[in-house]
Every structure is written in C-alpha cells, then in structure tokens.
Amino acid sequence: MKRTEIKKLFMSPESYLDVSVTVCGWVKTIRDSKSIGFIELNDGSSFANLQIILEQDKLENFSQVVKLNVGSALVVHGKLIMTPQAKQPFEIHAQSIEVEGASTPEYPLQKKRHSLEFLRSIAHLRPRTNTFAAVFRVRSVAAYAIHKFFNERGFVYVHTPLITGSDCEGAGEMFRVTCLDAKNPPLTETGEVDFSQDFFGKLTSLTVSGQLEAECMAMAFSNVYTFGPTFRAENSNTPRHAAEFWMIEPEIAFAELSDDMELAQDMIKFVLSYVMEQCPQEMEFFNNFYDKGLIQRLKGIISSDFAHVTYTEAIEILEKAKDKFEYPVYWGCDLQTEHERYLTEQVMKKPVFVTDYPKEIKAFYMRMNDDNKTVAAVDLLVPGIGEIIGGSQREERLDVLLKRMEELKLNPQDYSWYLDLRRWGGTKHAGFGLGFERLIMYITGVSNIRDVLPFPRTTGSAEY
Amino acid sequence: MKRTEIKKLFMSPESYLDVSVTVCGWVKTIRDSKSIGFIELNDGSSFANLQIILEQDKLENFSQVVKLNVGSALVVHGKLIMTPQAKQPFEIHAQSIEVEGASTPEYPLQKKRHSLEFLRSIAHLRPRTNTFAAVFRVRSVAAYAIHKFFNERGFVYVHTPLITGSDCEGAGEMFRVTCLDAKNPPLTETGEVDFSQDFFGKLTSLTVSGQLEAECMAMAFSNVYTFGPTFRAENSNTPRHAAEFWMIEPEIAFAELSDDMELAQDMIKFVLSYVMEQCPQEMEFFNNFYDKGLIQRLKGIISSDFAHVTYTEAIEILEKAKDKFEYPVYWGCDLQTEHERYLTEQVMKKPVFVTDYPKEIKAFYMRMNDDNKTVAAVDLLVPGIGEIIGGSQREERLDVLLKRMEELKLNPQDYSWYLDLRRWGGTKHAGFGLGFERLIMYITGVSNIRDVLPFPRTTGSAEY
Numbered sequence: 044m045k046r047t048e049i050k051k052l053f054m055s056p057e058s059y060l061d062v063s064v065t066v067c068g069w070v071k072t073i074r075d076s077k078s079i080g081f082i083e084l085n086d087g088s089s090f091a092n093l094q095i096i097l098e099q100d101k102l103e104n105f106s107q108v109v110k111l112n113v114g115s116a117l118v119v120h121g122k123l124i125m126t127p128q129a130k131q132p133f134e135i136h137a138q139s140i141e142v143e144g145a146s147t148p149e150y151p152l153q154k155k156r157h158s159l160e161f162l163r164s165i166a167h168l169r170p171r172t173n174t175f176a177a178v179f180r181v182r183s184v185a186a187y188a189i190h191k192f193f194n195e196r197g198f199v200y201v202h203t204p205l206i207t208g209s210d211c212e213g214a215g216e217m218f219r220v221t222c223l224d225a226k227n228p229p230l231t232e233t234g235e236v237d238f239s240q241d242f243f244g245k246l247t248s249l250t251v252s253g254q255l256e257a258e259c260m261a262m263a264f265s266n267v268y269t270f271g272p273t274f275r276a277e278n279s280n281t282p283r284h285a286a287e288f289w290m291i292e293p294e295i296a297f298a299e300l301s302d303d304m305e306l307a308q309d310m311i312k313f314v315l316s317y318v319m320e321q322c323p324q325e326m327e328f329f330n331n332f333y334d335k336g337l338i339q340r341l342k343g344i345i346s347s348d349f350a351h352v353t354y355t356e357a358i359e360i361l362e363k364a365k366d367k368f369e370y371p372v373y374w375g376c377d378l379q380t381e382h383e384r385y386l387t388e389q390v391m392k393k394p395v396f397v398t399d400y401p402k403e404i405k406a407f408y409m410r411m412n413d414d415n416k417t418v419a420a421v422d423l424l425v426p427g428i429g430e431i432i433g434g435s436q437r438e439e440r441l442d443v444l445l446k447r448m449e450e451l452k453l454n455p456q457d458y459s460w461y462l463d464l465r466r467w468g469g470t471k472h473a474g475f476g477l478g479f480e481r482l483i484m485y486i487t488g489v490s491n492i493r494d495v496l497p498f499p500r501t502t503g504s505a506e507y
Numbered sequence: 508m509k510r511t512e513i514k515k516l517f518m519s520p521e522s523y524l525d526v527s528v529t530v531c532g533w534v535k536t537i538r539d540s541k542s543i544g545f546i547e548l549n550d551g552s553s554f555a556n557l558q559i560i561l562e563q564d565k566l567e568n569f570s571q572v573v574k575l576n577v578g579s580a581l582v583v584h585g586k587l588i589m590t591p592q593a594k595q596p597f598e599i600h601a602q603s604i605e606v607e608g609a610s611t612p613e614y615p616l617q618k619k620r621h622s623l624e625f626l627r628s629i630a631h632l633r634p635r636t637n638t639f640a641a642v643f644r645v646r647s648v649a650a651y652a653i654h655k656f657f658n659e660r661g662f663v664y665v666h667t668p669l670i671t672g673s674d675c676e677g678a679g680e681m682f683r684v685t686c687l688d689a690k691n692p693p694l695t696e697t698g699e700v701d702f703s704q705d706f707f708g709k710l711t712s713l714t715v716s717g718q719l720e721a722e723c724m725a726m727a728f729s730n731v732y733t734f735g736p737t738f739r740a741e742n743s744n745t746p747r748h749a750a751e752f753w754m755i756e757p758e759i760a761f762a763e764l765s766d767d768m769e770l771a772q773d774m775i776k777f778v779l780s781y782v783m784e785q786c787p788q789e790m791e792f793f794n795n796f797y798d799k800g801l802i803q804r805l806k807g808i809i810s811s812d813f814a815h816v817t818y819t820e821a822i823e824i825l826e827k828a829k830d831k832f833e834y835p836v837y838w839g840c841d842l843q844t845e846h847e848r849y850l851t852e853q854v855m856k857k858p859v860f861v862t863d864y865p866k867e868i869k870a871f872y873m874r875m876n877d878d879n880k881t882v883a884a885v886d887l888l889v890p891g892i893g894e895i896i897g898g899s900q901r902e903e904r905l906d907v908l909l910k911r912m913e914e915l916k917l918n919p920q921d922y923s924w925y926l927d928l929r930r931w932g933g934t935k936h937a938g939f940g941l942g943f944e945r946l947i948m949y950i951t952g953v954s955n956i957r958d959v960l961p962f963p964r965t966t967g968s969a970e971y
Contacts, residue, residue, distance in 0.1 A: 044761070048661060048729070067729070067760070067761040069726075069932050086761075087663070087729045087730070088661050114932040115932050116761075116932040116933065118761070143933075143934045143935065144903065144929070144932050144933035144934050145932075146930075146932050147930070147931065150930075166723075167720075167925075167928065168723075168931070170723065170727035170728065171726070171932075175727075176728070179724070179728070180663055182664075183663040183664040186666075187658050187664065190654050194651050199551070199643060199644055200646075200647040200650050201643070201647070202646070202736070202960070203962065204751060204961070204962045204963075205736050206682075206751050206964050207969065207971075208971075209971070218670075218685065218686060219684070219685050219686065219689065220682045220684060220713065221682065221685065222682060222740050223689070225683065225702075226694075226699065226700045228689060228690065230690075235690065236689040236690045242742075242966065243964065243966075243968060244969075247969050249684065256631075256961065256971060259630075259632070259971075260643070260961065262634075262635070263551050263635045263639075263640060263643075264551030264552075264634065265512070265532075265550050265551045265552060266551070271735070272666070272735065272736065276686050276706055286670070286706065287669060296531070296551075297508070297510055297582070439608065460631040461631075464631065466610075466614075467578045467579075467610040467614045468533050468534075468578040468579050468614075468635075469580065469607075470580040470607045470608050471607065496666070496668075497665055497666060497668070497720065497724065498667065499668075500670050500707065502706065503708045504707060504708070505668070505670055505671065505672045505711050506672065507673070507720060507723075
C-alpha cells in the first residue's frame with residue numbers, strides 16, 4: 044500500500060492534484076448531512092487535520108462510514124480538490140474508504156475538552172489529543188535540536204551508564220538496582236546483606252548524573268555531551284519533580300565558567316528558535332490555549348542576552364523583598380523556588396545566571412574561588428519554572444580537590460579514577476546539566492512535568 | 508581564551524596562515540633532538556594529531572616542555588606553516604606554551620600498544636587511545652545518523668520509561684528497582700515482601716523494551732521511534748551481551764512486515780553511509796588494524812539489497828549442513844548464533860532477513876500468520892555478529908491477540924491498556940529493535956561489546 048502522509052499534502056497540495064492519493068489516519072470528527080459527510084482525519088504527521096468529503100452516491104459504504112465513531116482508523120483513497128474559498132486550502136473527495144480499525148461509543152476521547160488530570164489516567168490514549176500531540180512533537184523536535192546543536196559544534200555524544208556503583212553528588216536519594224531475593228537476601232557473616240552475591244558483585248543504584256563519567260570523556264574529546272535518563276528517588280510530590288527524567292550534560296575542556304554560560308545560552312536560544320521554526324502550529328496552539336504571552340516571551344529570550352548576577356548580589360536583592368517569601372533569605376541559604384522565580388520573573392524579567400554560590404551548599408567537585416568561600420557554580424533560572432540548568436567549573440587542582448574531599452569526609456579511594464583525571468593531563472573544564480522536561484515545560488507553557496513525559500514515573504506511580 | 512580546534516585547522520589550514528593561533532590538547536608523542544622538539548598534539552576534535560615544532564631559541568620554556576611526559580595537557584600559541592614536502596600538510600611553530608596539566612612517567616598510556624583487556628581496566632583513560640577515540644566517535648556519529656534518518660522521515664522520537672511495572676516480553680531476567688530496606692523489607696500479613704510500601708507502590712523493574720509504550724505513540728503519530736537504554740539481568744558472559752545497552756525501536760502504523768524490513772534496510776544503509784562519510788580516518792584505522800576487509804564489506808552492503816529467507820527455508824538450508832553445528836537443527840528450534848552466522852556468512856554472504864518463525868519461540872504480541880503455526884516475525888542477521896535486529900508485525904486483531912494470551916496464560920488485565928489500542932482505532936502496525944552496540948561492533952569490526960560501551964555493565968562488573 045502506497046500511503047501518503049498528510050503532512051506531505053499540506054506541504055505541496057498542488058503536486059497531488061491530478062493523482063489518486065491514499066491517506067491513512069484516525070477520525071477526529073465526523074458529521075453528515077443527508078447525502079454528504081465530512082471527516083477530519085489525522086495521521087499524526089501533522090498537527091492539522093485533513094478534511095475528507097464523503098458523497099453518498101460516490102461511496103459504496105457511505106452509510107457505514109458516516110456512522111463510525113470518533114477514533115476509528117481509516118484508509119482513504121480519494122482525489123485532492125483545491126478549495127480556495129474554504130477555511131482549509133484543500134480537501135480529499137473519497138473514492139473508497141476501508142475501515143482499518145473501528146472505535147466505539149465507549150472510546151474515552153469523545154470530542155470534548157478533557158482535563159489534564161483525566162488524560163493522565165489514560166496516558167496510552169492521550170497522545171491522540173491536540174495537547175499531547177503538540178507536547179510530544181515539541182519534545183521530539185527539541186531533542187533533535189539538542190543533538191543538532193552539539194553535532195554542529197563537533198561535540199561527541201556520550202552514553203554514560205545508568206547503573207552505577209558510585210554516587211556522583213555524594214548524596215542519597217537513589218534507587219537500588221538488584222537481583223537478590225527480596226525477602227531472603229543472602230547475608231554476610233556479620234549479618235549484613237551480602238551485595239557481593241548480587242548481579243554486579245556489589246551494591247548498585249540508578250545514576251543521578253553522568254557528569255563524572257562525562258568528565259573522563261571530555262579529557263579525551265575536549266567537548267562532549269550526554270543526553271539520557273536520570274533518576275531521583277526523591278519523595279517530592281510537586282508539579283516539577285519526576286523520579287525518572289532526561290538530562291543533557293555537556294562537559295567542555297580548556298574552559299571556564301564563562302565559557303559554560305555562553306554555551307548554555309547559545310544552546311537554549313538554538314533550541315527555542317528551532318522549535319518555533321519547526322512547530323509553528325503547535326506553538327500557536329500553546330499560545331492560544333496555555334499561555335497567551337508564550338510566543339512573544341520566547342522571541343524576547345532569543346533576541347536578548349541573559350542576565351548575570353552573583354549569589355551574593357542575588358541575596359542582597361532578595362533581602363530587600365524578604366516580606367514576600369515564606370522561606371528566610373540570608374547569605375548561605377539555598378535558594379528556594381520562590382526566590383528563584385522572584386529573581387527571574389520580577390527583578391530580571393528574563394533568564395538569569397546566578398553564579399558563585401557558597402561552597403557549603405554545592406557539590407565537592409566544584410572549583411573553589413579565590414575567596415575560599417564560594418565556588419564557580421552557576422544556576423540558570425527562567426521565568427515560570429525557576430532553575431532549569433545547574434552547572435559549574437570543575438576543580439581541576441588535585442591538591443585543592445583532595446582537601447575539599449577531606450573536609451567533606453569523602454574517601455579518595457572511592458574516587459581514584461576521578462582523581463586520575465587530575466593526575467595526568469588535567470585541564471580546566473566545566474559543564475552543566477539541563478533538565479529536559481523543564482525545558483519542554485518552559486517552551487510549551489505546560490505547567491506539570493507529568494504532562495511532558497509520555498509515561499511519567501513519580502512517587503507512588505509507575506503505570507504502563 | 509580564544510581556542511581553535513585542531514579539526515578546523517585541518518579543514519582549511521590556509522585560512523590560518525598569517526594569524527597567531529591558540530590550540531589546546533594532550534601530548535601524544537614528544538621527542539627532541541638538540542635544539543628542536545616535536546610534539547604530536549591531539550584535542551579530540553580530530554582523529555589526526557597536530558604537529559607542533561619547538562625551537563630552543565624561540566621558546567622560553569623549551570627545556571621544561573621537551574621533558575614533559577606523554578599525556579600532558581598544553582595550551583600552545585603559535586604560527587601555522589604549510590609543509591608541502593612533509594608527511595603532514597602543515598605544522599605549528601610554537602611561540603609560547605603553557606603547561607595546563609602535566610603528566611608523569613606513571614601515566615598508564617605510555618606510547619606503546621596496549622591490549623584491549625588492559626585498556627578495559629582503565630576505562631576512564633582509554634578514550635585517549637586511538638582505538639577508543641575512533642570507537643566512541645563512530646558511536647556518536649552513528650547515534651546522530653539514527654536521529655537524522657528518522658527525523659528526515661518525520662518520525663517522532665519517544666522517550667519510553669525505563670522503570671516499569673510491566674514485563675514486555677513476558678519473560679524474566681529483569682533488574683528490580685527498589686527503595687525498600689534491603690535487609691528488613693516490610694512484609695504483608697501473609698509474610699510476603701510488601702511492595703505496596705516501595706517508592707512506586709508496587710514491584711518495579713528496569714525495562715527490557717520500550718515497544719509496548721511505543722505502540723501507544725504509534726497509534727497517534729503513525730511513525731515513532733525510541734532510542735534509549737535497555738536492560739537484561741541475563742547471566743551471559745559473552746562478547747555480545749551487556750546488562751545495559753542502547754536500543755533503537757521504531758514502530759510504524761498502517762504497515763506490514765514488508766514495510767518493517769524496508770525501513771530496517773534503509774536505516775542500516777543510511778547509518779553506514781553516514782559514518783563512512785563523516786569518519787573516513789577512523790574507518791581507515793579500523794580497516795588497517797581490526798578488519799582488513801571492513802570498508803570493502805560495508806560498501807558492498809550499502810550498494811546491494813539484503814537477502815530474504817523464511818525460517819522454514821532457513822531450517823532446510825541448515826539441516827543440509829548440520830554436521831557443522833554444535834546445537835541440533837530442526838523445525839521449531841531457536842536459531843543459535845552459530846546457525847545465524849552460517850546463514851549470513853557462508854550461505855548468503857550478506858545481511859539476511861529471516862521471517863515467519865514458529866509462534867512457540869516468539870513473543871505473544873507477534874501477528875499470527877494464516878498457517879496458524881508461524882508469526883510475522885523477522886530477525887536481521889549480519890556477518891560477523893549474527894542477530895542485530897529483531898522485529899515483527901504486531902497482532903492488531905483483538906480476538907486473535909486475546910486467544911494467544913490465553914494460550915500463554917497471560918492475564919489480559921495486566922495488559923488492559925495494550926488491548927485498548929486494539930479496541931479503538933487499531934491499525935496494522937509493525938516495528939523492530941536494533942541493538943545499538945551490535946551495530947557499532949558491525950561498523951567498526953571491534954568484536955567485544957565491552958569495547959564499544961564507554962563504561963560497560965556486565966555480569967559481575969559495574970565499575971566507574
């Protein structure tokens with residue numbers, strides 16, 4: 044069967060004028076009036092539906108087809124007719140229609156508006172709605188944009204492992220990966236669980252970051268990035284947290300924090316531009332139904348530089364507005380989402396890089412600044428979301444790194460390979476992590492992370 | 508610091524002739540003879556090294572630099588000089604050199620040939636060798652080629668979940684994902700482990716395939732693909748098996764098995780062509796050091812059609828050569844690697860699609876053929892590897908699928924969402940899974956899967 048995708052018809056209807064075409068797709072709406080019927084058909088190749096005209100005297104199974112339910116799958120053979128007077132530029136006059144798979148009145152996606160909460164309960168069907176067709180196409184296009192951006196700059200794409208025996212951030216909240224008997228695990232002589240008998244011969248978990256492994260690769264290729272799933276066993280039941288999400292982590296050698304921020308800004312702008320160019324109908328949909336100012340705001344971000352502020356300056360700004368906040372503000376505090384959003388939404392009114400955080404609230408591998416109080420860390424905050432990127436220049440000085448690990452009571456032997464990178468040919472280097480779902484929320488205006496993941500995994504929920 | 512990547516110099520040395528350039532990289536070789544020194548520098552942007560010339564009377568720290576160890580990281584400021592008489596087309600005459608990070612005589616990658624086994628034990632450093640620089644660049648370029656191929660065809664890239672409460676293949680060998688106390692898990696009243704108290708409120712595992720979820724998306728977008736990590740807790744200590752690997756799984760609606768095979772062939776050819784075009788130096792390296800016939804063979808594959816044979820025909824062929832095999836051959840047997848390799852290497856001498864396997868050795872979701880004995884399954888076998896792709900047309904007929912599940916004692920309630928796809932607007936559809944590491948082994952001639960994964964996870968091993 045030679046099938047033509049509906050997108051191709053929209054791209055150049057003229058080239059299909061005098062030929063018979065076969066289109067496949069699902070019925071979005073169907074109505075009939077006496078001897079004529081109208082179907083809006085969608086095959087997922089384009090956001091827009093294709094109008095199909097059925098005529099009783101030309102279509103053998105007219106009376107069967109017009110009684111079909113929404114959601115039915117059809118194969119339509121017909122002729123393309125230009126309709127310059129009508130709302131849609133052309134339509135297909137059906138010559139024959141095969142019902143590939145019928146639907147029933149019980150189909151949950153009848154033509155009406157459904158709440159996002161309800162649609163979450165039918166995640167296997169929701170990609171067929173306008174909202175999720177648009178979200179998941181934007182997600183796909185944005186993912187491609189990220190690969191394209193890094194590829195054009197010669198970055199090597201690295202697949203860092205998800206199952207790990209080490210804990211990058213030096214913090215808990217990891218899922219254990221195991222094949223041991225859940226009820227009666229083998230025990231050591233001292234009565235502890237004997238992980239040496241587990242699949243990998245040791246305790247393993249799902250990674251929270253591929254950064255340390257990406258650093259190994261950056262010390263060979265200079266510029267690398269990861270793009271893969273990451274996990275947090277964090278009991279956060281918020282619209283911004285998922286237990287499984289995708290992260291992009293570039294790592295650049297011979298580079299400092301300023302190079303890192305430049306890269307982050309270029310990347311964000313590239314992805315926004317690419318999505319707006321490739322998905323105009325989807326973006327218009329989000330602008331109309333989810334966030335009236337969306338397109339204008341994104342255009343503003345593409346055309347202006349991001350703001351910069353140090354953590355210390357940010358605290359000064361926030362202290363002046365402390366009555367507005369639930370959480371206290373003081374030098375040394377970790378910024379809460381309310382602080383982050385105030386900074387980017389009320390003060391800067393655009394994305395802002397906050398740099399040079401107190402060492403106490405950041406990870407051991409971040410490069411110590413000369414003040415010995417702050418580290419060369421950076422977070423990018425964006426309106427509507429808060430933190431979307433966290434990054435840093437990495438500590439490349441072996442002695443400084445060892446001292447910091449000692450302060451934090453980290454065992455150097457657990458990180459011997461990481462320290463090797465500083466022993467032999469170490470260089471200044473930096474990187475960041477971008478939460479992919481937060482980027483999609485930012486681009487689409489959709490405010491719950493559960494609605495930008497095809498099958499979200501959150502506290503208490505791993506359906507499908 | 509304005510740094511020029513070495514690749515850019517190789518691309519158009521002329522444009523750097525009269526300017527001072529700054530290059531960064533790692534010392535691959537270093538030698539000196541009286542008042543002149545030679546460094547081969549590599550920054551990972553290109554496979555080829557850059558020749559740096561040091562002159563005693565022009566370089567302040569000449570005597571320090573020429574004593575540096577292999578692996579040291581340098582920042583070199585210098586002038587580009589064309590050398591039409593020499594092996595390399597140009598060289599850099601150093602004006603000043605900063606030692607960004609020294610190396611020591613203990614550096615494990617001294618200039619000599621190392622075994623792949625030894626290099627596996629220093630996976631954090633091996634990307635700095637020629638072999639792994641080439642392998643991981645090819646891996647990156649092949650990954651990009653896959654995204655490019657599907658993007659150009661309008662496929663939607665789908666991130667299916669890795670943590671799952673269901674088991675796609677209906678078979679075990681999965682890793683458990685848990686936050687329960689390993690030693691004293693909570694128990695139910697009947698004394699079983701109470702997974703309802705675990706993070707997701709149920710027993711969860713790492714997925715072996717994103718196919719079922721991809722099918723949901725294909726019923727909305729028609730053409731989708733996944734590209735992500737997959738897991739097998741299989742105790743297979745072979746050069747072809749890893750516990751964590753990446754898989755590509757396209758799923759196409761309104762499509763049959765023949766469309767599936769056409770897509771697979773087009774994809775393989777596209778990726779091979781793209782890698783050969785983008786990585787000529789790396790491919791020449793593999794051809795010289797790993798497999799003398801590699802390039803010629805890959806070119807042959809790009810320019811000819813793949814073979815086709817049914818499972819029944821394949822058995823007939825294999826039975827004639829049964830003396831050659833360790834495992835018995837009979838209609839109904841699962842093909843072993845020795846059988847697969849004989850078929851593709853000795854009989855067909857090229858990639859071959861084997862179709863229509865006995866239903867007993869294939870998964871429940873594969874479409875039943877009219878003979879009621881075989882299913883519309885396909886494996887693609889390639890020389891040197893064996894199976895690289897497994898796919899099928901999916902059973903879209905609800906009654907046939909339910910009957911098959913009953914035969915296999917699968918509970919339809921566990922698959923209610925999967926069955927919904929057949930209830931409302933189901934269509935003919937098909938898909939396949941390509942093991943990404945096996946593709947890389949096939950392209951590079953590298954014969955152990957541990958050498959195409961940056962940080963391999965195999966039975967008993969999860970280092971780094």
